[in-house]
Amino acid sequence: MILLGFSQNRSHFYFGETEADPLSESRKNKIAVEIYGRQYVIVGDESESHIRKVAAIVDEKMREMKSRNPSLDTAKLAVLTAVNAVHEYLKLQEEMEKYKYKKD
C-alpha cells in the first residue's frame, strides 16, 4: 500500500512515506481507497469525504476509458486520466481568470 500525502500548499504534494513529519502525521487523515482494483492509503489534511470523492472520480474515469478502449493497459489508462484531469484543471483556471477579469 502507498501513502500519498496532500500538502496544504496546493501547488505541491508529497508521499507520507518519504516526507512525513511523525508529529503532524499522527493528526492527518489516513484513508484506504481502491482505485481500479488496487489499494492505496491516502494521507492528508483533507477531509475523508474529499479524499474518497477524489479516489472515486479517478476510479470512474479509468473505468470509462477502459470501456472506450479495452486494449489500454493500466499505466496508459492512468496517464490518460491524469492528462484529462490536468486539461480540465487548466481550462477551469482559464475560466476563473476570465471571470475575475469580468467582475473586476
Next chain:
Amino acid sequence: MILLGFSQNRSHFYFGETEADPLSESRKNKIAVEIYGRQYVIVGDESESHIRKVAAIVDEKMREMKSRNPSLDTAKLAVLTAVNAVHEYLKLQEEMEKYKYKKD
C-alpha cells in the same frame, strides 16, 4: 500509439480511435507527445500549445513522484498523478464557487 481526444464539452472526453468522426477529425490537432518515456498522440480541438503544456505537466509530476518514491511502478505513479490532478481540480472548483459567491 494512442489517440486521445479532448471533447469540446469539458465534462467528457473520448478516444479518437473509437469515437472519431472522420470529417471533423481531419480538422483537429494531432500532437505527438512523450509522457514518462512513452509516446502518445493527443487529438483535439485544443491548441498545440495547450496540449503540449498538459503533457509537460503530467510528465513533470510523474518524474517528481518517482524521485520522491523510487519504488513506485509506472501505473501507480500515473494513478497518483491523476489523484493529485483531480484533487487540485476540486480545490480550484471550490475556490471558484467561493469567489463567485463573494462577488455576487
